[in-house]
Amino acid sequence: MALWLLFGVILLSATGILALTFGPLRAATNVRTIRIIAYVQYACALLLLGVRLSGKA
Structure with a gap:
């Protein structure tokens, strides 16, 4: 649950x-x-989403 909240906060x-x-x-x-900082945050959010959905976290 905390990872989903972190994902939302990053977004x-x-x-x-x-x-x-x-x-x-x-x-x-x-x-x-x-803007680069914002794009890096989006990349981190996508990485977190991918890890979360793949079941690795």
Whole structure:
């Protein structure tokens, strides 16, 4: 159960960061870096989902 909650938190965090980069943070000088952080979070969430569904965790 805790892994599903962690998966949800990671997704919410990445979505929030990505939404901010297309909104208020659009003009920031390091917007690419912030978006990369969000994409890495999505990759981690997908990895966690894959491990969870395969029964390894």
